[in-house]
Amino acid sequence: xxxxxxxxxxxxxxxxxxxxxxxxxxxxxxxxxxxxxxxxxxxxxxxxxxxxxxxxxxxxxxxxxxxxxxxxxxxxxxxxxxxxxxxxxxxxxxxxxxxxxxxxxxxxxxxxxxxxxxxxxxxxxxxxxxxxxxxxxxxxxxxxxxxxxxxxxxxxxxxxxxxxxxxxxxxxxxxxxxxxxxxxxxxxxxxxxxxxxxxxxxxxxxxxxxxxxxxxxxxxxxxxxxxxxxxxxxxxxxxxxxxxxxxxxxxxxxxxxxxxxxxxxxxxxxxxxxxxxxxxxxxxxxxxxxxxxxxxxxxxxxxxxxxxxxxxxxxxxxxxxxxxxxxxxxxxxxxxxxxxxxxxxxxxxxxxxxxxxxxxxxxxxxxxxxxxxxxx
Numbered sequence: 001x002x003x004x005x006x007x008x009x010x011x012x013x014x015x016x017x018x019x020x021x022x023x024x025x026x027x028x029x030x031x032x033x034x035x036x037x038x039x040x041x042x043x044x045x046x047x048x049x050x051x052x053x054x055x056x057x058x059x060x061x062x063x064x065x066x067x068x069x070x071x072x073x074x075x076x077x078x079x080x081x082x083x084x085x086x087x088x089x090x091x092x093x094x095x096x097x098x099x100x101x102x103x104x105x106x107x108x109x110x111x112x113x114x115x116x117x118x119x120x121x122x123x124x125x126x127x128x129x130x131x132x133x134x135x136x137x138x139x140x141x142x143x144x145x146x147x148x149x150x151x152x153x154x155x156x157x158x159x160x161x162x163x164x165x166x167x168x169x170x171x172x173x174x175x176x177x178x179x180x181x182x183x184x185x186x187x188x189x190x191x192x193x194x195x196x197x198x199x200x201x202x203x204x205x206x207x208x209x210x211x212x213x214x215x216x217x218x219x220x221x222x223x224x225x226x227x228x229x230x231x232x233x234x235x236x237x238x239x240x241x242x243x244x245x246x247x248x249x250x251x252x253x254x255x256x257x258x259x260x261x262x263x264x265x266x267x268x269x270x271x272x273x274x275x276x277x278x279x280x281x282x283x284x285x286x287x288x289x290x291x292x293x294x295x296x297x298x299x300x301x302x303x304x305x306x307x308x309x310x311x312x313x314x315x316x317x318x319x320x321x322x323x324x325x326x327x328x329x330x331x332x333x334x335x336x337x338x339x340x341x342x343x344x345x346x347x348x349x350x351x352x353x354x355x356x357x358x359x360x361x362x363x364x365x366x367x368x369x370x371x372x373x374x375x376x
């Protein structure tokens with residue numbers, strides 16, 4: 001906790017002092033600095049972490065739901081530098097300190113830094129056409145336990161909001177050891193996103209989006225995963241992912257927005273163990289209040305069907321099915337011209353059609369409570 005507070009105070013002090021100098025005030029026209037501190041309670045933290053049962057000090061626990069308080073301090077630097085009327089450069093740097101507080105300090109090995117640096121070139125060919133954006137981004141995750149450290153490079157191209165393309169490379173520092181954790185595997189992916197937006201009547205907006213991704217994983221899968229997924233040693237896993245999303249947005253007043261959405265996701269792998277489809281229905285309400293406050297409420301239901309994962313110890317050929325229902329609530333206060341406060345609560349209830357005690361840990365309630373303070 002001390003390192004979390006010291007990090008925020010140390011970085012905020014010099015920039016506050018420099019802002020009083022004349023030359024820095026001129027430079028601030030193109031430079032934006034944002035500070036954020038966030039504390040999040042999560043009763044199912046393992047969903048967002050990668051845990052090796054043979055090397056992690058969390059091995060052997062009886063309760064599959066890991067409760068933790070995660071403190072984060074984040075600095076976001078953004079610079080916009082217009083070179084001409086039709087060309088500009090935008091750079092961003094984000095550094096985030098993460099401090100996990102769990103029972104008996106067993107989550108300390110996930111403490112660390114998450115750094116992102118990106119450069120973006122914006123080109124406008126004419127006033128009638130959208131921007132062309134070319135981006136390069138590098139992300140470095142550096143945790144206290146070195147086995148989770150990785151570097152991710154991303155190259156992107158974007159034509160307005162109509163089309164986007166991303167090429168990503170993720171490489172873990174430990175690329176040879178066959179660990180028992182299926183998440184510690186490098187990958188390369190191509191992602192394309194197409195979006196179509198159209199108006200209906202006067203206050204209704206329709207939006208259709210399609211994403212296609214080709215992801216190829218490296219061959220450092222461990223023997224446990226190779227056996228379960230029926231992958232021959234040395235073979236690579238390759239996935240094709242398709243996501244279709246349809247949204248209908250109504251704007252009855254200037255303060256209220258209502259959105260309904262349907263999403264269909266399909267994962268096709270050269271290994272049928274990873275083949276699945278999911279269907280999600282969601283509804284969101286947004287209300288903007290006059291005193292610089294707003295609230296957002298989202299409800300959703302999701303069903304995920306696996307193609308080649310049969311029920312265990314049951315005399316039937318039925319495949320495994322996951323069903324989720326959830327609620328996501330956000331409330332935002334603009335405290336002053338510089339400070340904002342955001343409160344969030346999420347609840348997800350997950351159930352499977354599996355009666356075996358081995359997989360009973362998939363029947364869970366996931367609660368997340370977060371408070372974020374932002375200065376910009």
